[in-house]
Amino acid sequence: MMFNVESYRGTREENYKLVIKQLSALLEGEKNQIANLSNASALLNQFLGRTNWVGFYLMEEGELVLGPFQGLPACVRIPLGKGVCGKAAKQMETVRVEDVHQFPGHIACDAASESEIVVPLIKDGNLLGVLDIDSPEKNRFDELDQEYLEEFTKVLVSYL
Structure with a gap:
């Protein structure tokens, strides 16, 4: 399966569905957690745009x-x-935080970050970690991003 920005030419919903499909193809048959998380962060980083950090805390x-x-x-x-x-x-x-500077206790790892979304990775009721995405734009993430990133993490967790 080809993974390039040109693949994402549909609506935001169609593009999210495509990236989730690509995630499944990347992870199929691979059991190594670090490899799967590495590919998932690279895929999301390429897909999302207007972000400055995409990754996991375990x-x-x-x-x-x-x-x-x-x-x-x-x-x-x-x-x-x-x-x-x-x-x-x-x-x-x-x-989901529209302006990290207004979030009490925000931890500023990258001073360029303005907004953030964090999605927990939960398997069988246990917290495995979180997906963390930062953006240099205020109010970067909306309900649609949240819905599909939660779906993305459900698919990811099924391979961990």
């Missing part, structure tokens, strides 16, 4: 630890409940 001994990502170097450890990632992890629900 649960390890009660805190989030940096996993595969695309972007500038990032914070390595995030306690549960701290920042956008920690809040999404603790609540086990997606957190």
Whole structure:
């Protein structure tokens, strides 16, 4: 399957459905978690646009630890409940922030980030980690992004 930006010429919904289909094709038959998360972050980074960081934090001994990502170097450890990632992890629900500078306790790993969406990775009721996406634009992520990124993570988790 070809993966290039030119593939995404439909509506936003059609494009999200295509990227989810591409994710399944990338992960099919591969059991290595790091390989799968690496390909998932690269695929999303190529697909989304107007983002400056796409990656994963994984649960390890009660805190989030940096996993595969695309972007500038990032914070390595995030306690549960701290920042956008920690809040999404603790609540086990997606957190979408229009302006990170207005978010109490925001952890600024990249000063260029203006908005953020964090989607928890949940399998069999257990938190595996979070998908974290930052944008240099305020209000970058909307309900449609949230809906399809949650679907993307459900497909991803089924391969982890």
